[in-house]
Amino acid sequence: MAQVFWTWVAAFLTLAIFSFLYKDNPFYKFAEHIYVGSSAAFWLVYLWYFDIKPKLIDAWRMNTGLEKYILIIPAILSVFILLRFIRPIAWISRWAIAFTVGMAAGLGITANLQGFLVPQIQATFLPVWVPSHNFWHSLGLSVNNWILVIGTVVTIFYFYFSKEHKGTLGALSRAGIVFIMIAFGASFGYTVMARISLLIGRVYFLIHNWLHIV
Amino acid sequence: MRKYFEKLAQIDRRIIYLILFLTVLLPYLFKISLPMKPLPEVVQAYKEIDQLPPGSVVMISIDYDAASMPEVQPMLYAILRHCFSKNLKVVMLGHWPLGIPLGVTALNEVAKEYHKKYGVDYVFLGFRPGLAAVIINMGKEIRSVFAEDYWGTPLDSLPMMRNVHTYDDIAVIVGLEAGSVGDAWVQYAQARYNAKIILGGTAVVAPDWYPYLQSHQIVGLIGGLRGAADYENLVHHKALAYYGMTPQAAVHILIVIFIILGNLGYIALRRRK
Numbered sequence: 048m049a050q051v052f053w054t055w056v057a058a059f060l061t062l063a064i065f066s067f068l069y070k071d072n073p074f075y076k077f078a079e080h081i082y083v084g085s086s087a088a089f090w091l092v093y094l095w096y097f098d099i100k101p102k103l104i105d106a107w108r109m110n111t112g113l114e115k116y117i118l119i120i121p122a123i124l125s126v127f128i129l130l131r132f133i134r135p136i137a138w139i140s141r142w143a144i145a146f147t148v149g150m151a152a153g154l155g156i157t158a159n160l161q162g163f164l165v166p167q168i169q170a171t172f173l174p175v176w177v178p179s180h181n182f183w184h185s186l187g188l189s190v191n192n193w194i195l196v197i198g199t200v201v202t203i204f205y206f207y208f209s210k211e212h213k214g215t216l217g218a219l220s221r222a223g224i225v226f227i228m229i230a231f232g233a234s235f236g237y238t239v240m241a242r243i244s245l246l247i248g249r250v251y252f253l254i255h256n257w258l259h260i261v
Numbered sequence: 262m263r264k265y266f267e268k269l270a271q272i273d274r275r276i277i278y279l280i281l282f283l284t285v286l287l288p289y290l291f292k293i294s295l296p297m298k299p300l301p302e303v304v305q306a307y308k309e310i311d312q313l314p315p316g317s318v319v320m321i322s323i324d325y326d327a328a329s330m331p332e333v334q335p336m337l338y339a340i341l342r343h344c345f346s347k348n349l350k351v352v353m354l355g356h357w358p359l360g361i362p363l364g365v366t367a368l369n370e371v372a373k374e375y376h377k378k379y380g381v382d383y384v385f386l387g388f389r390p391g392l393a394a395v396i397i398n399m400g401k402e403i404r405s406v407f408a409e410d411y412w413g414t415p416l417d418s419l420p421m422m423r424n425v426h427t428y429d430d431i432a433v434i435v436g437l438e439a440g441s442v443g444d445a446w447v448q449y450a451q452a453r454y455n456a457k458i459i460l461g462g463t464a465v466v467a468p469d470w471y472p473y474l475q476s477h478q479i480v481g482l483i484g485g486l487r488g489a490a491d492y493e494n495l496v497h498h499k500a501l502a503y504y505g506m507t508p509q510a511a512v513h514i515l516i517v518i519f520i521i522l523g524n525l526g527y528i529a530l531r532r533r534k
Binding site: 243 | 275278281282285286289290292328330331332358359388389390393444445447448449451452453463464465467468472475476477478484485486487501505508509512513516
């Protein structure tokens with residue numbers, strides 16, 4: 048019985064959101080406000096139960112020595128962040144932001160170098176000719192490698208801004224634009240697929256779970 | 262002809278929405294299905310799991326929520342069916358707190374289908390905040406992050422977890438994604454600990470992972486509803502994603518027609534100006 052009730056609630060909210068496609072209306076507003084309100088409530092509860100309580104309050108109670116007293120630093124920094132709301136001393140919040148930015152930058156730089164930049168550069172060191180049992184197969188694989196290397200190089204040239212894009216540099220950067228546009232096109236195609244998949248999911252819910260037509 | 266295009270350019274957008282809705286609905290009502298050949302990157306992911314010896318541990322990360330369910334949840338079901346049919350052990354966790362119930366539901370449902378036992382064949386770790394820190398620390402010792410499972414049972418009291426401590430004890434990590442957590446798996450777990458990773462996710466994020474596939478940083482890629490449908494096809498259990506591909510194909514054709522008509526209308530209007 049409970050499942051039937053919640054299926055009807057979900058169906059009503061789905062149709063209420065879809066009704067915006069016709070025009071803005073009170074049903075849409077109602078569903079929108081429920082979404083915003085429940086999201087805000089969820090994140091508030093989340094912050095308390097997953098962050099503040101276990102990582103600060105419980106940790107303070109359970110730990111001893113250095114592990115206990117080091118918690119004073121994040122506690123002070125979190126108070127500093129809230130000082131943004133008191134205009135005369137709002138500047139103190141920058142210390143907490145600086146700490147967060149510094150930590151994120153440190154993690155991000157090493158992760159991007161080790162996990163993205165270096166492996167991606169390595170992956171462009173490809174053989175000019177790929178030997179295979181069949182000439183045409185070899186040619187196909189080799190052309191793939193050339194496209195990849197040429198695409199990488201000309202795209203990098205497009206992002207070289209220290210010299211005007213004229214002459215050889217202009218030709219290379221224009222070729223770079225072609226590769227970038229192809230990448231954008233692929234991304235757009237995939238995005239269309241993603242959005243339609245969401246519509247398919249909702250339509251299937253309506254005709255299967257709610258109306259039991261299929 | 263020009264007048265026709267001018268009229269078409271002024272068409273009410275609600276008519277387009279209605280046509281789109283009907284294009285999704287009708288293939289379901291008439292039960293039309295199209296043949297499909299699995300994509301090589303999905304076959305690669307399938308083979309990577311398929312070749313694992315029984316008893317190997319597969320870690321599945323739920324990094325999506327209800328908004329991405331239609332695309333990613335079918336992947337989860339198909340991968341779980343594959344794992345349990347091959348007698349692989351599953352450790353599940355999540356980096357998106359709102360995705361946790363989706364993971365629990367699928368895991369319990371499929372485990373029941375294959376008569377698998379909690380703690381022996383599968384374990385659910387749950388969620389911990391601090392994405393990068395969680396992934397990095399699990400490479401040193403899973404217990405440093407998850408001392409207990411989702412229901413508060415200490416990991417050492419679960420038979421399956423006794424010999425599972427780091428990524429070295431996990432045959433492959435499957436990240437099911439709707440955001441940037443997939444990048445974190447690659448940049449921390451693969452780059453630092455050489456963990457084997459398969460990424461599956463929404464069609465919006467999937468194109469960003471092809472460079473990882475080309476550089477062999479991931480060993481398989483399952484992208485969007487199409488990827489999920491391919492995986493369902495490979496595990497011989499056609500379900501939501503597979504049957505969703507016919508409306509998907511129909512809408513793609515419709516959108517291509519709209520783009521062509523839209524451009525013709527635009528050219529016609531520009532000439533008049």
